[in-house]
Amino acid sequence: MVHSRNGSGLTRSLGKIAVLAGLGLSLGAPIVGCATEALEVEAEDVGSLGLKLEVADGVTLQTVTYKITKGDYQKSGTIDVKDAPTISAKIGGIPAGNGYTIELSSSSVPDGIAFTGSAQFNVTAGGTTSVSVRLRGAGTSKNGSVNVSGTLNVAPVIDELTVTPLSVFVGGEVTLRAVAVDPDQGPSSLTYYWSTTEGVIDDPLSPTAKLTSQSPGTALVKLTVSDGETITTSETSVTFVAREASSGAEPPDSDPPNILLIIADDLGSEAVSLYPDLAGNSGQVPIPNIENLAEQGLVFDTVWASPMCSPTRGTIISGLYGYRTGVTTAGSVLPTDTVTVFDRITADSPSNYGQALFGKYHLAGNSSTNLQHVRDLGIPVFRGYMGATLGNPFNWTAVDINGPSQFIPDYAATALTDFSVDYIREHESTRPNDPWFVWLAHSQVHQSSNYVPPEHLHSVDVGNLRVGQQSNTTVVYKAAIQSLDTEIGRLLEDVDLEKTTVIFIGDNGTVASLKDPGSGVRDGKTSVYEGGVRVPLVIAGKGVTRRGREDALVTSTDLYATILELAGIQVGHINNSYSLKPLLTDESASTGRTHSFTELSNGTTNRRYALRDTRYKLVVNLQERGLYDLVADPLERNNLYSSPAHAAVLASLQAEIAELKVHGPAYFP
Structure with missing residues (x-):
């Protein structure tokens, strides 16, 4: 006043x-x-x-x-x-x-x-x-007028959408038929795009097409019609029914499982023998322990992670795409007010889980000493290393939030396995009635950690290279993959799969220089093309009654909701995460995911991102724009971005980006 x-x-x-x-x-x-x-x-x-x-x-x-x-x-x-x-x-x-x-x-x-x-x-x-x-x-001496000329574009009108039948046996055909009109006949001829969350559409750009599926489930079928500027959409559901009821289901088990999450560094799908169709010229190295795990569960065929390590770890621990946490490149710092998977299990699980993280952290920037950040994310036990790499895997230092740092003279894959085995044994000895959740993030097979492994861990011929010698070559990369598999096998010897759900995933694609020539994906790590983001995923053990393969769209964010639901926390869809738990027992189930998204950037600069549905993929790579048909063109060579015939496809994917922008910062996308 x-x-x-x-x-x-x-x-x-x-x-x-x-x-x-x-x-x-x-x-x-x-x-x-x-x-x-x-x-x-x-x-x-x-x-x-x-x-x-x-x-x-x-x-x-x-x-x-x-x-x-x-x-x-x-x-x-x-x-x-x-x-x-x-x-x-x-x-x-x-x-x-x-x-x-x-x-x-x-x-x-x-x-x-x-x-x-x-x-x-x-x-x-x-x-x-x-x-x-x-x-x-009141006069006109100081007034004027402006003539404005232009056109008003009226969106297309879908007069008819016929889908018959709406329920069909697996392997049967569903006829899709659409009739659309453009009231103002422009600015371009109408284009059509049928998309589906299940099955395959034979001619997705035609007004009339056929939908088939080789597995039971409910498909969300969406029609997009574009006049080159505006779109109109309509959708319906189709149910594919198994001819015989599945006998693989088991009665529900009320006891919560132990949960073991294993993350491999720089491991793309094409490098893993679980995906033989993607193999390069020299073939894929045998990984018998991971292959055996896969035989006892599900292999997921269409999995995206982020193109680098920190963003993927950020998506798993938060269930959020990177643009929502700020973790969009290696070395980004995850905000400590993020509600992590560790926080939710501690606060909301009906069971008293023991929780631990061993190995690579890399969510606190490139600091090697900020252990308080680990505590702030709700992680009660951590032993490993903080940054992108531990350097020489034969000569490194492990930090511990509950004790002093310690020099480790053992090969890193062996030491991290020992950390995990020791924790599991102690937990089961002292808390036999409580489950555990272990997040094990191996340094293998990170490019800068590719030293020739101990001979007893692999059978790859590395020529004249000696054990402990650094060599960023494809042959040493394969030896590192096999040594990782050997140590995973040793860990699984201490894990009871009747009580434990095991999740194995790669954190991003293979480094391009280490990829086997002739492999079935384009580019590598740091790229949003398939070679940078397509990773292996296996889920097996307790609660997994299905066997074989699953082609549902999956992103690394989905592990957040999946782990929470395994721990007894009913979330379904939360943040950008869709639980995979329904797929583990029911071939006809759906997660609800219709599109996958991935990105890499320095925030407002150097932006790369991609979004896909079950067939088409939109790529923004710095200033380049791309649209690819991953069914007809899995190597992403034929850019359809400017194709008039694919205007409805492009508009459909761009509409999904607009939906993501609702929760994004001002610069997004």
């Missing part, structure tokens, strides 16, 4: 009402006025009105007349503006109250065009109110 001193002592200064027409800085102008006041008021109960007006260039005013009215109250006067660069005035002594009207009038010189305007306003003692007054000229 502002006070001023007068003859009778301190009194509150009068409130001001600003009445604006245009915007201008003001200098004082002489005011002449009078008032007929029906109300008697004290100084405390009155306010002032400030006028600031600005007229168009070329309009000259000599005076502005004002009249303020409310019931019997009237105040009027003139403002001399002939010598003022802007029109301004302060009109005081107005009683506090609501429902005042101010009327302004003036005439321009020399042409005498009359300008008038009015507005309603209130006066609050000690307050300030802004009111806008628009002065309108």
Whole structure:
């Protein structure tokens, strides 16, 4: 509150009402006025009105007349503006109250065009109110007109969407038929795009197509019609029914499983023998222990991670895409207020889980000492290393949030396996009735950690290279993969699969220079093409009654909801995460995911991202734009982005990006 001193002592200064027409800085102008006041008021109960007006260039005013009215109250006067660069005035002594009207009038010189305007306003003692007054000229001397020409594009109309039958046996055909019209016949010819969450559509760009599926389940079928500028969509569901009921299901088990998450570094799908169709010229190295695990569960065929390690770890621990946490490249720092999978298990699981993380962390930037960050993410036990790599895997230091750092003379894959085995044994000895969750993040087969492994861990011929020698070559990369498999096998010897659900995943694609020539994916790590984001995923053990392969769309975010549901926390779909748990027992189940998304950036710069449905993929790689048919063109060689025939496909994927933007920062996408 502002006070001023007068003859009778301190009194509150009068409130001001600003009445604006245009915007201008003001200098004082002489005011002449009078008032007929029906109300008697004290100084405390009155306010002032400030006028600031600005007229168009070329309009000259000599005076502005004002009249303020409310019931019997009237105040009027003139403002001399002939010598003022802007029109301004302060009109005081107005009683506090609501429902005042101010009327302004003036005439321009020399042409005498009359300008008038009015507005309603209130006066609050000690307050300030802004009111806008628009002065309108009655003549035409200073008025003009603008001719605007253009067209209004009317969206296509889907007159008919026929899907028959809506329920069919697995292997049967569903006929899709659409009829659409474009009321304004433009700007381009209509294009069609049928998409589905299950099965295969034979001709997705035709108004008439066939849908088939080799597995039971409910498919969401969506039609997008584009005129090159606007789109119209319609969707329906089709159910594929198994001819014979599955006998693989087991009665539900109320006891929660132990959960073992194993993350392999820089391991793309094409490097793993579980995906023989993607193998390069020299073939894939045998991994008998992971292969044996896969035989006892499910191999997922269409899995995306982020193109680098920190973003993938951020998606798993939070269930959020990187743009929502800020973890969009290697070395990004995950905010400590993120609700992590460890937080949720501690707070919400009906079981008293023991939890631990061993190995690579890399969620606190490139710091090697910020152990408080680990604690802040709700991780009670951590032993490993903080940054991108541990350097020489034969000579490294493990940090521990519950004890001193320790020099480790053992090969890293062996030591991290030992850490995990020791924890599991101690937990099961001291807390036999409580389950455990172990997150094991191996340094293998990270490029900078590719030293020739101990001979007893692999059978790869590395030539004249000696054990412990660093060599970033494909042959040593394969030896590292096999040594990792050997140590995973040793760990699984201590794990009871009747009590434990095991999840094995790669954190990003293979480094391009280490890829086997001729492999079935484009590019490698740091790329949003398939070679950078397509990774292996196996889930086996307790609660996994299905065997074989699953082609549902999966991203690394989905492990968040999956782990929570395994731990007894019912979430289904949370954040950007869809639980895979229904797929583990029911071939006809769906997660609800219709599109996968991945990205790599430095926030607002160097942005790369991709989004796909079950067939088509949109790629933004810095300034390049791409659209690829992953069924007909798995190597992403034929860019369809500018293809008129694929306008509806492109529009459909861009609409999904727009949906993601709702929860994104200003720069996204």
